[in-house]
Amino acid sequence: MCSKCSDYLKFKVLDEYINQQKNSEGCLIAVLHKAQEIYGYLGEEVQQFISNKLNIPISKIYGVITFYSYFTIEPKGKYVISVCTGTACFIRGSKDILEKFKERLNINEGETTEDGLYTLDTLRCVGACGLAPVVTINNKIYGKFDSSEIEKVLNQFKE
Structure with missing residues (x-):
């Protein structure tokens, strides 16, 4: 051992x-x-x-x-927030959503908040282009996401 x-x-x-x-x-x-x-x-x-x-x-x-992108050598937060940056999501505003998450969490893509609660990542496509723009939190899909929903979603995942 x-x-x-x-x-x-x-x-x-x-x-x-x-x-x-x-x-x-x-x-x-x-x-x-x-x-x-x-x-x-x-x-x-x-x-x-x-x-x-x-x-x-x-x-x-x-x-x-x-x-393999699934594996990570760095600790992730309790809640992994991934913003889809695939073509359909990008065209429908995912770049703005990503920027708002960065601003709100005070971290960059690939980083984890100091309290270990949130990690912010991007992904290329989740196969839900009809729901673009898409955000996932711990692999749960949030479709037709709008940056105005950020506070509401973060409040759901505080603990």
Whole structure:
């Protein structure tokens, strides 16, 4: 087990999950998904643990993590706000919505508020172009979003 691990119980859960896998190399993505589910992100300590358990170089693990947009190496806020910047949403004002969120939260795209409550991201398309512009909060879709709704939505996700 990881002697320097900051959260022994979480590493124990991850360790048990890895031990259930049959093929070390073939299960990497499944293990990364599970680790991110447990920790919320894939920090260096978690990457090293997975590397040791699966006998896969940490450079390969890092490469997989940074290749797929789903994985993150930075902690995210409790609520991840994503503004769609795909063509339909952009044409219908998503750039203005993004700017208003930045202003209101006092963070830039890809950043998390100091209190750890909100992370602001963009995404290219959620496949709901008929509802453009679209904002998602923790993957829940808010269609035909207007910047005047920002306060209302943020108030729903305060705690």
